[in-house]
Amino acid sequence: RLQIEHLVNTARPSDEELHPGSDVIQGLSQQPKTLPPRYFYDDRGSQLFEQICDLPEYYLTRTETEILQSCASEIAEITGTCELVELGSGSSTKTRLLLDAYQTAGHSLCYCPIDISAGILESSAQSLLLDYPALQVHGLVGTYELALQRLAPSHLPTRMICFIGSTLGNLNPQECDRFLEQIKNALQPGEYFLLGIDLQKSKAQLEAAYNDRQGITAAFNLNMLRHLNHRFEGTFDLTQFEHLAFYNESQHQIEMHLRSVQSQVAQLKSLGLTVEFALGESILSEISRKFSLTKIQQDLESKGLKSRQVWTDAKQWFGLILCQL
Numbered sequence: 007r008l009q010i011e012h013l014v015n016t017a018r019p020s021d022e023e024l025h026p027g028s029d030v031i032q033g034l035s036q037q038p039k040t041l042p043p044r045y046f047y048d049d050r051g052s053q054l055f056e057q058i059c060d061l062p063e064y065y066l067t068r069t070e071t072e073i074l075q076s077c078a079s080e081i082a083e084i085t086g087t088c089e090l091v092e093l094g095s096g097s098s099t100k101t102r103l104l105l106d107a108y109q110t111a112g113h114s115l116c117y118c119p120i121d122i123s124a125g126i127l128e129s130s131a132q133s134l135l136l137d138y139p140a141l142q143v144h145g146l147v148g149t150y151e152l153a154l155q156r157l158a159p160s161h162l163p164t165r166m167i168c169f170i171g172s173t174l175g176n177l178n179p180q181e182c183d184r185f186l187e188q189i190k191n192a193l194q195p196g197e198y199f200l201l202g203i204d205l206q207k208s209k210a211q212l213e214a215a216y217n218d219r220q221g222i223t224a225a226f227n228l229n230m231l232r233h234l235n236h237r238f239e240g241t242f243d244l245t246q247f248e249h250l251a252f253y254n255e256s257q258h259q260i261e262m263h264l265r266s267v268q269s270q271v272a273q274l275k276s277l278g279l280t281v282e283f284a285l286g287e288s289i290l291s292e293i294s295r296k297f298s299l300t301k302i303q304q305d306l307e308s309k310g311l312k313s314r315q316v317w318t319d320a321k322q323w324f325g326l327i328l329c330q331l
């Protein structure tokens with residue numbers, strides 16, 4: 007009942023596949039310096055992210071879970087029997103609420119988790135098989151872009167691509183537009199897209215969520231440098247960088263930075279890269295955009311993805327949109 011495929015693009019390898027780390031070189035050679043958020047998620051980073059989800063200040067996971075608890079059966083009713091494809095499935099914890107709803111409604115269960123990290127994909131797939139005796143799992147290890155091109159035709163009547171947890175917020179508007187285009191191209195007419203997004207709210211609430219008192223978010227941010235040290239023979243001194251997160255109100259996005267507390271030089275030896283930092287200079291390690299429901303619905307609509315149903319929590323902090331092509 008389990009099949010896991012590692013995706014590699016042999017026909018048309020991307021720059022990143024031919025030269026691992028080229029995105030790191032590119033980001034660190036830019037002004038201001040940036041790094042792609044996917045480098046957060048080595049095994050330790052995925053663990054730290056799971057801890058973030060349980061933090062009192064980090065309302066996102068709790069709020070989305072609460073929404074899913076109340077709307078999962080409605081989703082199952084709207085779509086009927088369908089194949090669930092999930093982008094960035096991670097531990098698949100929230101997805102269990104959907105699987106439960108489909109199981110209760112008596113639908114056959116087919117789940118296709120997609121994640122960049124093979125470790126977390128494998129362990130969560132194993133535990134799902136134990137808990138759902140009728141479940142078929144077809145996992146894909148790789149980037150969203152490749153996975154969306156490679157989805158096998160579904161043998162179930164329909165399909166729903168799930169992109170929950172507000173991961174869409176990591177994409178800038180241009181990347182977001184490209185991504186929604188790829189979603190549209192991966193779906194057949196009548197198929198579904200379930201999107202979970204964090205909504206705009208006060209600067210104080212948002213900044214608390216990314217500056218938790220236990221310092222887990224700071225550790226998560228700094229872990230990116232530890233990961234790069236490990237992966238590319240790096241010399242980043244983690245004691246000489248600090249975590250910085252603030253809400254950029256005009257862009258409606260949280261920005262996380264790694265700020266150099268002194269002027270220093272770091273190397274990534276296997277990439278042949280030397281990077282100089284001025285005192286106070288920072289690397290932008292993540293943007294986390296906060297959305298307006300009506301604006302994102304318009305963007306979805308412009309790709310032919312029509313809203314079938316929208317759910318939020320009582321405070322309107324988080325939104326879940328079920329679209330149909």
Ligand code: AVJ
Nearest residue numbers: 058171172173175176223294
């Ligand atoms: C997984 C991208 C939704 O933006 O809130 C959590 C990642 N970064 N704390 C987010 C994150 C810092 C998270 N996403």
